[in-house]
Amino acid sequence: GEDVEQSLFLSVREGDSSVINCTYTDSSSTYLYWYKQEPGAGLQLLTYIFSNMDMKQDQRLTVLLNKKDKHLSLRIADTQTGDSAIYFCAESIGGATNKLIFGTGTLLAVQP
């Protein structure tokens, strides 16, 4: 079945880099996504990568995609306390870009 897995928790110091990892199962996913959820709120799209790309950079964010291993990662450079949130990896199912399966979420705690 479809399953997207992430580690549950990551703690870093302010100014360090954070790397959040995800494994997914559907090799036909057109896009893979990273969403951010701040406390008590809904999710917001942070960034996404098209499945034929290996890497995408957007300011402090770098997304790496390894299709062979079905592994996705999000690197946040110079992590700030405002980056503290839950980060969800998501994949689109069966090539349908508007039905997403979300991972378990990784809680990123940034220590000052």
Place this chain on the structure above:
Amino acid sequence: DGGITQSPKYLFRKEGQNVTLSCEQNLNHDAMYWYRQDPGQGLRLIYYSQIVNDFQKGDIAEGYSVSREKKESFPLTVTSAQKNPTAFYLCASSSTSGGFIGELFFGEGSRLTVL
């Protein structure tokens, strides 16, 4: 401003009662979704609708019902048949045409507690 509004933000229910969570969007999106969020389990899809008067079950539809009579509204009813309804419920919508497809816009959620 355009967005998605969920209400109520907090809701308490006695066992055996049905409860309806409201979700309204003014983004002119065709697709709408309901997700359930539990600690350590991420988001799980309950129901989704790609067009008015049509909806499909997600992964955990048992004990829930929805309707889509208007494009802007997608209410979720949590019935007494749902065995473990205490959770955070998130509604989302997305465009199905034009430009980048796949960004879901989420409401701020409704936290349901069964007493």
